[in-house]
Amino acid sequence: MEQTIKKNKTKGTFSPGKVIDLVAQKRWLIPLTLIVVYVIAFAVLYPSVFLTKYNLASLLLEFSIPAFVIIGMAIQLINGEIDLSVGYVVMFSNVCVACLIVLGVPVWGAIAITVLFCALIGWLVGVLVAGVGVNSFIATLGSGMAFYGLGLMVFDYGYKYGTNNPNPNGLDLLHLPDSFKNIAQLQIGGFQLPVYYALAVIAVFVVLMSKSKYFKQYYYIGMNKEAAELSGIRVKRTKIAAFVISATLSSLAGVLLVARMGSGATTLGVGMELKAITAVVIGGVSFKGGRGTMIGAVFGGLFVYCVNNALRITNAPSNLYKVIEGLILLCAVILDAQFSKRKIVG
Amino acid sequence: MEKPILKVTGIVKNFPGVKALKGVDFDVRAGEVHALCGENGAGKSTLMHILSGVYQPDEGEIYLEGKKVQFHNQKEANEQGIAIVYQERSLVEGLNVAENVFAARQPSNKFSWIHWKQLYRETEEILKSLDIQVNPRTMVSSLSPALQQMVEIAKALSLKPKVLILDEPTAAITEKEVVALFRLIEKLKREGMAIIYISHRLVEIFQLAERVTVFKDGSLVETANVYDVDNNWLVNRMVGRDLELKRVEREIPKDVVLSVKGLCGGSFQDVSFELNRGEIIGFAGLAGAGRTEVMRAIFGADPILEGEIYLNGSKMHPQNTKDSIERGIGYLPEDRKAQGLFLEMSISDNISSAHMNQTGRGIFLDDKRLLTESEKYKEQLRVATPSVRQKVVNLSGGNQQKVVFARWLMVNPRIMIVDEPTRGVDVGAKAEIYQILREMTKKGTSIILVSSDLPEVMSISDRIYVMHEGEITGELSGAEATEEAIMRLASGIRDE
Numbered sequence: 125m126e127q128t129i130k131k132n133k134t135k136g137t138f139s140p141g142k143v144i145d146l147v148a149q150k151r152w153l154i155p156l157t158l159i160v161v162y163v164i165a166f167a168v169l170y171p172s173v174f175l176t177k178y179n180l181a182s183l184l185l186e187f188s189i190p191a192f193v194i195i196g197m198a199i200q201l202i203n204g205e206i207d208l209s210v211g212y213v214v215m216f217s218n219v220c221v222a223c224l225i226v227l228g229v230p231v232w233g234a235i236a237i238t239v240l241f242c243a244l245i246g247w248l249v250g251v252l253v254a255g256v257g258v259n260s261f262i263a264t265l266g267s268g269m270a271f272y273g274l275g276l277m278v279f280d281y282g283y284k285y286g287t288n289n290p291n292p293n294g295l296d297l298l299h300l301p302d303s304f305k306n307i308a309q310l311q312i313g314g315f316q317l318p319v320y321y322a323l324a325v326i327a328v329f330v331v332l333m334s335k336s337k338y339f340k341q342y343y344y345i346g347m348n349k350e351a352a353e354l355s356g357i358r359v360k361r362t363k364i365a366a367f368v369i370s371a372t373l374s375s376l377a378g379v380l381l382v383a384r385m386g387s388g389a390t391t392l393g394v395g396m397e398l399k400a401i402t403a404v405v406i407g408g409v410s411f412k413g414g415r416g417t418m419i420g421a422v423f424g425g426l427f428v429y430c431v432n433n434a435l436r437i438t439n440a441p442s443n444l445y446k447v448i449e450g451l452i453l454l455c456a457v458i459l460d461a462q463f464s465k466r467k468i469v470g
Numbered sequence: 471m472e473k474p475i476l477k478v479t480g481i482v483k484n485f486p487g488v489k490a491l492k493g494v495d496f497d498v499r500a501g502e503v504h505a506l507c508g509e510n511g512a513g514k515s516t517l518m519h520i521l522s523g524v525y526q527p528d529e530g531e532i533y534l535e536g537k538k539v540q541f542h543n544q545k546e547a548n549e550q551g552i553a554i555v556y557q558e559r560s561l562v563e564g565l566n567v568a569e570n571v572f573a574a575r576q577p578s579n580k581f582s583w584i585h586w587k588q589l590y591r592e593t594e595e596i597l598k599s600l601d602i603q604v605n606p607r608t609m610v611s612s613l614s615p616a617l618q619q620m621v622e623i624a625k626a627l628s629l630k631p632k633v634l635i636l637d638e639p640t641a642a643i644t645e646k647e648v649v650a651l652f653r654l655i656e657k658l659k660r661e662g663m664a665i666i667y668i669s670h671r672l673v674e675i676f677q678l679a680e681r682v683t684v685f686k687d688g689s690l691v692e693t694a695n696v697y698d699v700d701n702n703w704l705v706n707r708m709v710g711r712d713l714e715l716k717r718v719e720r721e722i723p724k725d726v727v728l729s730v731k732g733l734c735g736g737s738f739q740d741v742s743f744e745l746n747r748g749e750i751i752g753f754a755g756l757a758g759a760g761r762t763e764v765m766r767a768i769f770g771a772d773p774i775l776e777g778e779i780y781l782n783g784s785k786m787h788p789q790n791t792k793d794s795i796e797r798g799i800g801y802l803p804e805d806r807k808a809q810g811l812f813l814e815m816s817i818s819d820n821i822s823s824a825h826m827n828q829t830g831r832g833i834f835l836d837d838k839r840l841l842t843e844s845e846k847y848k849e850q851l852r853v854a855t856p857s858v859r860q861k862v863v864n865l866s867g868g869n870q871q872k873v874v875f876a877r878w879l880m881v882n883p884r885i886m887i888v889d890e891p892t893r894g895v896d897v898g899a900k901a902e903i904y905q906i907l908r909e910m911t912k913k914g915t916s917i918i919l920v921s922s923d924l925p926e927v928m929s930i931s932d933r934i935y936v937m938h939e940g941e942i943t944g945e946l947s948g949a950e951a952t953e954e955a956i957m958r959l960a961s962g963i964r965d966e
Contacts, residue, residue, distance in 0.1 A: 351808075
């Protein structure tokens with residue numbers, strides 16, 4: 125019975141209603157379609173620029189580091205919360221790890237301290253939201269601001285320390301050691317390492333989100349916190365874990381970003397939260413919580429960076445980036461609202 | 471015979487895969503209460519949604535005072551004189567009564583500034599005309615459910631409708647408050663209002679209505695004068711068979727599985743009781759007596775301040791719900807939409823929410839097994855749906871409740887607490903739920919039934935505890951319990 129219905133769906137006549145129903149159920153089809161359209165269009169229009177390995181490598185590299193942030197954001201939205209601090213966590217981490225290295229902390233120690241600190245703050249914010257009941261929008265806006273300010277202070281300190289205590293090897297905040305930069309700048313098969321890190325992290329979280337018991341809990345919590353609690357789910361601690369995961373992933377993104385760039389900067393990562401929200405929402409993760417898939421969020425992210433790529437290829441003025449980004453976010457939210465309204469009766 | 475004020479003919483409404491209404495003729499006259507009954511999913515709500523402009527019919531016509539009308543949305547229906555009070559509250563809790571009554575159409579001056587004085591004056595007039603004693607400046611969140619219901623009706627009446635539709639207005643209010651509501655309805659009737667009244671409580675139909683119409687499977691079965699029919703006739707038309715609650719006297723051997731001693735919590739004190747293996751104990755009382763709070767505390771959802779709980783003779787301290795479930799306690803909450811269901815998730819996800827952590831290999835879910843298990847319970851409880859992949863939001867109330875039951879059958883607890891298991895559920899599904907409870911006890915599960923439905927408590931329970939203001943005021947054996955005895959204890963009158 126069910127099989128015949130399914131057959132009819134794919135084989136039957138092509139009607140707009142059916143397509144919309146299908147897309148409403150598999151929202152990741154939207155970004156995937158957009159990506160395919162983009163690839164075909166630019167392969168035809170700009171074959172000499174677009175169809176090069178260099179372009180593909182740079183597109184994937186651009187996407188790879190924010191992918192960490194996007195994964196965290198997807199978990200947070202499915203969890204029924206929002207995390208506006210991620211961009212500033214990225215910014216803080218990049219400055220912090222750079223500064224620690226300049227101060228003479230060994231590379232892996234600097235990374236560990238930075239990531240652990242961010243995770244700890246993520247845990248605190250999680251306690252504020254899940255335990256105390258503060259709205260996550262406000263809590264993460266506040267923690268983000270604090271991260272930003274802290275990042276600026278750390279940068280100033282590191283910069284002054286660097287100029288007052290010149291390093292014999294010529295290292296300072298703007299010139300980080302190769303041992304650190306190699307983490308992100310080494311290439312394998314023409315692609316820089318972050319591309320492979322991202323692939324691994326994406327694979328792990330796509331599987332965890334769709335197959336693991338623990339992450340399934342986020343769907344239940346995001347859909348109905350109360351019912352989840354009464355189903356024996358430890359809502360508070362699970363919610364807090366989402367904040368820790370999001371902060372940790374964002375912090376790792378910050379570390380990779382500064383390694384890739386080779387110098388710490390107070391502009392890195394700022395505004396990334398909006399890109400991440402755009403990505404996950406266009407990929408079908410809803411603001412209402414409990415809905416959407418990790419693979420959709422990843423496709424959404426890839427699409428957002430395809431648009432970046434397109435703007436670069438067409439030599440669009442850089443300020444236009446922001447306008448386009450904003451418009452895509454709006455479109456994604458409108459789409460989300462429209463699909464959420466659809467009630468499938470039957 | 472008086473001419474009907476509202477009349478519909480040949481209404482057909484199809485949803486993908488479902489014929490919700492199959493050509494319905496229906497009318498209501500001024501100054502009458504026309505009751506609608508039928509099982510969940512019979513088509514009552516769809517018809518009301520058409521009358522109030524939420525849905526448009528695929529076929530058929532609507533006549534208002536003899537004139538053919540069409541509603542494209544609820545606003546148009548309101549403007550032409552049809553107002554509806556839904557079962558679910560539509561009030562904004564953070565605003566006061568007046569702001570709610572005139573939501574979105576506050577009296578205003580030419581700059582669109584709200585004319586507050588006029589707003590409060592008009593609200594006061596409406597409330598006064600309805601004998602509702604509420605200050606228009608009171609915050610809605612501070613009102614009792616019954617008063618909120620009244621405000622809801624005041625809001626509908628502020629539209630000055632000719633036809634008022636009430637969808638299960640008594641589902642969430644107490645007996646005493648029902649009396650006040652009925653007085654209001656009688657008053658409106660005398661003033662010539664045409665009222666369509668939907669209810670699962672058959673008693674109310676005989677108290678209030680002039681005529682009654684029974685729906686079944688999208689068709690109108692019959693419309694009759696209430697004076698010509700009786701309870702059995704109604705039930706018979708609704709489910710096609712006779713249903714009667716019969717007490718089954720059972721001898722429960724003493725084998726205590728749960729013993730609660732001197733339990734104190736936020737809103738209850740010194741609660742002690744015992745539960746035997748395979749026994750059903752009822753908890754009766756008025757709304758707010760603290761029954762739900764006691765159960766939540768035992769289930770680990772609320773903190774315990776004092777007292778002891780013994781499970782199979784060993785002391786337990788419920789820390790959280792997970793802990794309690796692992797010890798073999800289940801809890802079916804009173805508000806299935808807010809506390810029980812994940813509305814936009816699949817039936818299968820809903821059924822397996824409490825059990826998914828116990829299945830599968832290592833950290834991974836066993837989707838296939840959860841699906842087949844859900845399918846099994848869906849069949850066993852006869853949840854009316856083609857597939858367990860359907861979203862729960864598409865099910866009727868009774869079927870939704872069966873889904874929550876299925877969740878606990880999957881967990882198979884030794885002690886099952888059910889809180890108002892048949893609230894807002896139709897007669898047929900009610901009988902099935904009682905059947906489920908009895909089946910569970912046969913397998914050795916003990917059940918605590920919290921219910922405000924006295925006939926239900928009396929016919930299902932082996933023993934009954936009655937609570938009043940956070941304390942147990944008495945214990946009755948199922949056989950000796952009468953409605954009067956329970957009500958005495960529930961109002962705090964202890965044995966002399």
